[in-house]
Amino acid sequence: MIVSRADLDSLLMAKHAAPHSVLGMHRCTRGRRKGVVVRALLSGAISCEVVEPDSPAAAPVPMKRLAPEGFFEVFIPGRPDPFKYQLRASYPGGQSRQFFDGYCFLPTLGEQDLYLFNEGNEHRVFDKLGAHPRDLGGVSGVSFAVWAPAAARVSVVGIFNHWDGRYNPMRPLGASGVWELFIPSMAEGELYKFEIRDQKGGIRLKTDPYGTSFEAPPGNAAIVCDPRRFSWGDGEWLDKRRAAAGSLDRPMSVYEVHLGSWKRKPEDADRPLSYRELAPQLADYVCEMGFTHIEVMPIAEHPFEGSWGYQVTGFYAPTHRYGRPEDFAWFVDYLHQRGIGVILDWVPAHFPRDSFALAEFDGTHLYEHADPRQGAHLDWGTLIFNYGRNEVRCFLVANALAWCERYHIDGLRVDAVASMLYLDYSRPQGGWIPNRYGGRENLEAIEFIKQVNDLVHQYHPGVVMIAEESTSFSKVSRPTSEGGLGFDYKWNMGWMNDTLRYFSKEPVHRKWHQNDLTFGMLYQYAENFIEVFSHDEVVHGKASLLFKMGAWHISEKAANLRSLYAHLWAYPGKKLLFMGSEFAQSHEWRHDASLDWHLCQYPDHEGVRLLVRDLNRLYTAEPVLSSNDFNPHGFRWINCQDAGSNVISYLRCDSLERVLFAIVAHFGGAVRTDYRVGVPYPGFWREVINTNSEYYGGSGLGNDGGRASEAVPADGFAQSVVLTLPPLSTVILRWDRA
Secondary structure, three states: OOOHHHHHHHHOOOOOOOOHHHHHHEEEEEOEEEEEEEEEEOOOEEEEEEEOOOOOOOOOOEOEEEEEOOOOEEEEEEEOOOOEEEEEEEEEOEEEEEEEEEHHHHOOOOHHHHHHHHOOOOHHHHHHHHEEEEEEEOOEEEEEEEEOOOOEEEEEOOOOOOOOOOOOOOOEEEOOOOEEEEEEOOOOOOOEEEEEEEEOOOOOEEEOOOOOOOOOOOOOOOEEEOOOOOOOHHHHHHHHHHOOOOOOOOOOOEEOOOOOOOOHHHOOOOOEEOOHHHHHHHHHHHHHHHOOOEEOOEEOOOOOOOOOOOOOEEEEOOOOOOHHHHHHHHHHHHHOOOOOEEEEEEEEOOOOOOOOOOOOOOOOOEOOOOOHHHHOOOOOOOOOEEEOOOOHHHHHHHHHHHHHHHHOEEEEEEOOHHHHHHHOOOOOOOOOOOOOOOOOOHHHHHHHHHHHHHHHHHHHHOOOOEOOOOOOOOOOOHHHHHHHOOOOOOHHHHHHHHHHHHHHHHHHHHHHOOHHHHHHHOOOOOOOOOEEEOOHHHOOOOOOOOHHOOOOOOOHHHHHHHHHHHHEEEEEEOEEEEHHHHHOOOOOOOOOOOHHHHHHHHHHHHHHHHHHHHHHHHHOOOHHHHOOOOOOHHEEEOOOHHHHOOOEEEEEEOOOOOEEEEEEEEEEOOEEEEEEEEEEOOEEEEEEEOOHHHHOOOOOOOOOOOEEOOOEEEEOOOOEEEEOOOEEEEEEEEEEEE
């Protein structure tokens, strides 16, 4: 026996921290004889021999089994330098296999890779860490790499080695904290995890933070998968996207979708549709409805369906629930070829405490802060990333880039930005730690946000970054070069809350709440806003949008909703509407059931859907409404003070006022006849939308297609039109020159 007893025992007890120094082929001198020693630790093998594949005439060299666990060793004299070899192992039952030894390969990561990773600037770390099918010198296999700096030992485990950490131990790469191993002959489809021995001797079985595919719970193992194999056909879409980079004020009407509950298959145990089943049906519907984009609620791998995808354990993998990674790529590719953009909900603000995932990954608080005042989310019971740690920041930045590169995502809507910006977010007094200047801003998170926004724009021109941010933090959607956070758009949570509060009142009480309709214009142009009615507004007892409306009867609630939607589409800002809201779903959204599509047979619901379709068509066809949202000269109040009548009116126009729309919204419950509205120019004001149309489920009362202006001053204008305002209705008028 040449191997030391200490090394042998350490390997057999799965404690060796440097297995490549013992296993594999090494120069060796025994007395005066020079040669090489070959060692292998093989699960279940009863014999083993060394074979030279390039020298068929050379006789195999039998190895001596030094331990029943499968440890083999042989000294080959007269061979002073290592040579190319394979191992031929025999197993009970007469089975045998011949393979290259994984412990004879050099590391698959170089010093520059590790330096940039530790510095936080390896933007393509997703190609370095994790599991990657590779060809090394003509030998195919899978390279594994994982960051676990405090680990005493790390092994790759799976079905291939009976989940036994004694076999396939990894080597540490200097002081980088990265462990690495190449396993020849392994192919895609293998399940694997990392078995980590921490400094206290505890064993942790962890999934790969960079895993690209996962099995279903409760196993949660990663699956070796190359997400780059898909053959894309969306080149024309990407060219157009790239050409439009920087042009933010363009049509954007977003349909927010939860893939598992948009439609299900009741005839097949009510299962969700797959990625490939969803794409054609969803594309047909989105095209019919006139939306320009879909926004997919988080599809990164997550074990708990009730989290809706917001508690991620596999940040680099599309969830297994609807198919394989290549199926998700097909989904995106199909929508792109139908002219539909795909925005992905991205969750870098927190992660769950599941023991198999990131929490205390190597026995230390590696990805999260150790102090719960910094590292724990009180609201969600989750953990907060340590944005000040270079390798953690690298993990998250590369994750954003990976979704854009691997899956051609057109935008990332960043979840819970407010919780990232503030150290005292939802914390009691004394329950948080100030920053180095004594303030409440999370300086490390802010720098991370700026970095990821800049890098996405740099590497993927035309991809948009969207902030779900609910505070008054300044310059969220301004470039970092101007002192901003670098987002392209920000969700307008203030406008949404104010507007829904107003509409929740019965019409008789609304005159006391007119400011809820008008206050938002005071800050409308401070950011590049998207006006949103998202999934958050139709869950947890908040009621559906239809049932939020302040009315007793369904027909009145539907009329309210129609008037609200027309106001939303006419108001400045890009648009987002959660699925089901477009046909006035009655129930709150349920993540484990299909939308109530049967409601579309009823006029109150189908009328709302038809209105949303027509509003999208008007919005995308008229640049004044869709490419003029961030121009403060493109909006002008006509009258925002007629609270007693529950009426607001305003103009949308281009910078030269060559095209004008007048919007008159009447949110009262009575008909108002002979209602005079001031307009800037003489001519015919054509009624292009009347939410009270019979076609939309209304009574049909309106203005007979439009009204000619009169030279009667009103609302500060020399001209005016006299309108009939149906109850709970919004009218959109387009100016035709006299």
